Amino acid sequence: MMISPPLPDGTRPMNLEEFKNFLKKFDGNKDNRISKEELQDIIRSNGKWFSGWKSKRALSHADANRDGFIDDKEMINLVEFAKKQLNLTVVAN
Secondary structure, three states: OOOOOOOOOOOOOEEHHHHHHHHHOOOOOOOOOEEHHHHHHHHHHOOOOOHHHHHHHHHHHHOOOOOOEEOHHHHHHHHHHHHHHOOOOEEOO
16 A cells, blocks of 8 residues: 655545544444444544534535435545545555
């Protein structure tokens, strides 16, 4: 696996697989889905404010089937949200 060089702000871009692995660290119940609460933990871990509000927005944006969770099929929706709203850099594999 190739590791991307850091950006000027010190962050490192992730490819989609790295992003998925990052999210799995926060999947507390290991159900392979990300809940609103788990999204809050993810957002908080990146030092972002208003994690409750942002996690609700992320879930609303990414949860295509409206079941209250983000599964593997909806992951690309979460990537798009993270790129636009959380300033995360996720690059193509």
